[in-house]
Amino acid sequence: VHYFFLKAEMALGPVIALLMQPTLHGSMTPASYVKWLEMAGARVALLPYDADDSQVDAVFKQVNGALWIGGEALVPPSARRMYANAVAAYKVGDIFPIWGTCDGFEWMLQIAAENDSVLTTGFDAEDLPLPLNLTAAASDSRLLSECSSMLVGARQYKKMTIRDALSTLPITPNSHHMGVTPADFARFAPLVEAFSVLATNVDRRGKPFVSLMEAKHGLPFWGSQFHPEKSIFEQGRRLPGGEPAQSFDHSPAAVAVSQYFANTFVDACRESKHAFASATDEWESLVYQYSPTTAYQPFI
Template sequence: MAPRVSWIATLVTALVAAAAFGLDVVAASARGPIIGVFAHPVSKHGEYIAASYVKWIEMGGGRVVPIPYNAPKEYLQEMLPQLNGLLFPGGAATVNDRAEYLYKLAIDLNDNGTYFPVWGTCLGFEWLVQLTTGDLGSLDSGLDANNITLPLNFTDAALSSRLFGGASKELYQWLAEKPITMNNHEQGIGVERFPTFSKLTEFYTVLSTNYDRKGFHFVSAFEAKKYPIYAVQFHPEKVSFEYGEYPDGTPYEVVDHSSEAITSGQYFANFFINEARKNDLKFKDPKVQQKSLIYNYQTSTFTAPGFVESYLFKHDSKNNFWRIE
């Protein structure tokens, strides 16, 4: 009898070990990609990231590491290859040499065989235009596209694109017919101006366009031809997470929160995070990862906000940028 008990015990031990090993493998493969989100200065004393961008990444299954606007290049060079993707958010900041450095690092990663996606939203879209052309004056200004929701005018290339090719027929139709993409910008690049820059036409494929209130025709979405770089002039993160109101209850922005709009925001989040799953980059040290994630910071809430919640980061006096030590 004893030998049989021993045999059963051995079998149970082996099965438990195998199950534990299997769970470990599944957990590792399913671990959420980590996206670097570039912060913007809010004053000379600190920077911010709108929490809606963080939530948008999380709704796609990703996690966030905030990247300081003026971080030393040595820090950026060390950090970016430990992330799975990069997001340039909307806002009002001027594109700086750190953003340019990150853009070039992302290009280099892809050129060297690592599939590394970059996403630009609104100002991030505009930055990618400027970074690709190498010309800060490449944008059109004076657009009347603040606080307006629009349907997309898809180009012939959209349906076969990476960005929109995976959308359901229903979602594609919603985006084309319903005003569910929220625009909030005074700059952009016109449909007529875009092809005057050979660096843009060689690098990107235009996927959608829109008209502002004055009838100006601008590019609203593109993707790189040979790189996993994507940009939209509208705000997919706002539809699910920005509900700001004035004290009298009037919405701060005309964001469409319909199920169709939220489905579109979810689609873009899923798309970007799935792109980030295509590389196996990870932090060298789990402790550094844990200290770098945005979970270490609290959000701030404002009355009648441009953003319902924001992460505010105070500059470190010694390094002039913030990080968890």
Template structure:
């Protein structure tokens, strides 16, 4: 594992003032186990949220209830990222806290990408049985097949609360720029049984099996994409022979898609106002990480000792 020199010396390369954090939304990203000693967050998720105007903090995969509560108290929302782990108790607790805030009138925002999308789907269903596996959807770029609800959604329709005039429905119907990297997902028939689960778009894998590509909660600020928009701008992939490992589309349409989705998500999170307290001890990712690993699947990965 290659760690940055600054991290090894115990020096932070970025020091954020309290004012810089309270002036913008602060979004938590749940880290995942990397090995027996470390947890990680790919830098692409941090950069993706920053592209939308947010700062980021880490929600540990192994956080206890008190730590989850402190992080929720000091953030505007949570993004659950892609990966492999099973749904952990801290994510369940964070979801319960978020929905309690929402019930109380605070629009605390939740988002999920790939595995995170699946976690949110299971949490909304209150069941792990809504998840199906066996999809042939690794390294697969697709154009979205929108539902009528998707065309009129908060996420994709600029006339329903977005901050852009970009026609996202046309852009994503006409261009195969959503990168899928999953073997599990949500069947549209099963999705119809989840209360308040609005299917925005679907796709089929290489074998013709349908899966949900995106959803939003009918009333709550909860959003998910089965595909990986954080990769279009920030991940190129590759191995020792410079062969692309992740065929994310980096053309104008792919970049625009990612920017519009994260801009919407961050603006939704901003509706909660200032929640971050510099005295809380919750540190931004740049200050709290204990090193950076460089690799292929993710060009840069922030690491934390467990």
């Protein structure tokens, strides 16, 4: 009989701070974001939208990365503080990955551009699944460089790769009215210095927008205007009529792409050496302390 023992650092997945969206009575997150991180082996700690600098600094020292989720809120001081901390840490060899989805992606754009007006409104991209228009930068990016050799895996797709699926199938779920056009992206020098555009799209009216980006200079930051978590964890019917809640694809290809993004981001978070002072502190910070509710979208 052969026994295999995990190293201590491999026994438990990284803890990722999920920066929540505001409500009238506090902060909230759709469960889909938590599940998306957990399916890649991470654990999740919730950070309130209105967390002050001391709260952000304390969490930053303990967790291994952060997810900024979708919604409609303005970029909060908590996100600005976390981004500044992560940049400063990277300069001394301390890894702290951040992924921004939809609204979180827009926050990242505003922070990196050093100008909140980088965003424009009027995009017709609500409930809109799209294939990505990959840029030349995509092939050599840390996020996508390996996806051209990874297969979707389901029999009906034969030898289709993750890259093929991303670029040919309408499987990236868009749900936004705000965004940044490629032309506006190029107008802000700090943004161009900070990020590479990996993919673009156009909305129903033909208005172009940046849909995927990666930080330059090795910084572990990524942002997607689309919602990878929706492809797996948001589906259902509106009640009582029974019509589909959303038009997004939940096919094996869409699932494989969502899983690819989650795995890649969580793997980056595994490189972080941040840790809690004690197992008790860690346990008390995790999302398991909360009970889910169907108060906001009972049909999903």
